[in-house]
Amino acid sequence: MKDAVKRNLNGPRFRAPRLNTTSAEWIDEIVSSPLSLVKDPDMVKKIIVETNKAIKDVVIDTRDGIELPEQLGYIFLGTCQPKIRKNVDFKTTDHYLKVVQHRNWESDNYLAKIFYTNYETKYKFKFHEVWSFKASREFTREVGKTYPENWKKYIQVDHTLKVSRLYRVYMRDVNRATIDKERLQDYNPLEFE
Numbered sequence: 337m338k339d340a341v342k343r344n345l346n347g348p349r350f351r352a353p354r355l356n357t358t359s360a361e362w363i364d365e366i367v368s369s370p371l372s373l374v375k376d377p378d379m380v381k382k383i384i385v386e387t388n389k390a391i392k393d394v395v396i397d398t399r400d401g402i403e404l405p406e407q408l409g410y411i412f413l414g415t416c417q418p419k420i421r422k423n424v425d426f427k428t429t430d431h432y433l434k435v436v437q438h439r440n441w442e443s444d445n446y447l448a449k450i451f452y453t454n455y456e457t458k459y460k461f462k463f464h465e466v467w468s469f470k471a472s473r474e475f476t477r478e479v480g481k482t483y484p485e486n487w488k489k490y491i492q493v494d495h496t497l498k499v500s501r502l503y504r505v506y507m508r509d510v511n512r513a514t515i516d517k518e519r520l521q522d523y524n525p526l527e528f529e
Contacts, residue, residue, distance in 0.1 A: 448480070
């Protein structure tokens with residue numbers, strides 16, 4: 337094992353700037369809009385939180401994830417191999433003064449990742465390639481709790497494969513299965529053409 341140096345817990349820290357999309361000005365703009373059905377800012381916040389909870393629950397419970405409303409894209413959980421770089425357990429490392437790494441023993445060294453893609457939507461929208469998705473803290477913590485229990489349920493994603501291609505192949509297979517079911521309902525083996 338490699339030796340480690342005790343870290344300075346009181347040293348200066350770098351914090352990346354955070355961008356919050358739901359600012360007070362934005363909510364006031366929604367409430368003051370003449371087309372708005374909701375006139376209470378607290379109700380707007382509650383609607384956003386409840387919608388996010390519903391999306392989170394469906395993504396975690398369903399293997400295939402969810403298609404967002406208004407053709408904004410897809411969110412799903414995937415099973416991935418860990419990165420090549422080391423994932424250090426800093427608390428245990430400080431205790432033993434040896435570099436100790438996290439190992440995902442309960443999921444056979446696989447990791448859960450939350451994927452967002454909008455490349456396979458039915459209608460393309462302007463600048464779709466610059467959209468991104470950042471999961472909330474509640475979402476990531478819930479994934480961390482539930483993933484080790486049934487990690488084999490989720491789609492295994494190769495790190496060299498584009499997510500858009502994965503969805504294209506999957507949706508093609510789903511469409512074929514539905515077409516085959518429809519053809520079997522009308523099939524009559526005694527009927528000759």
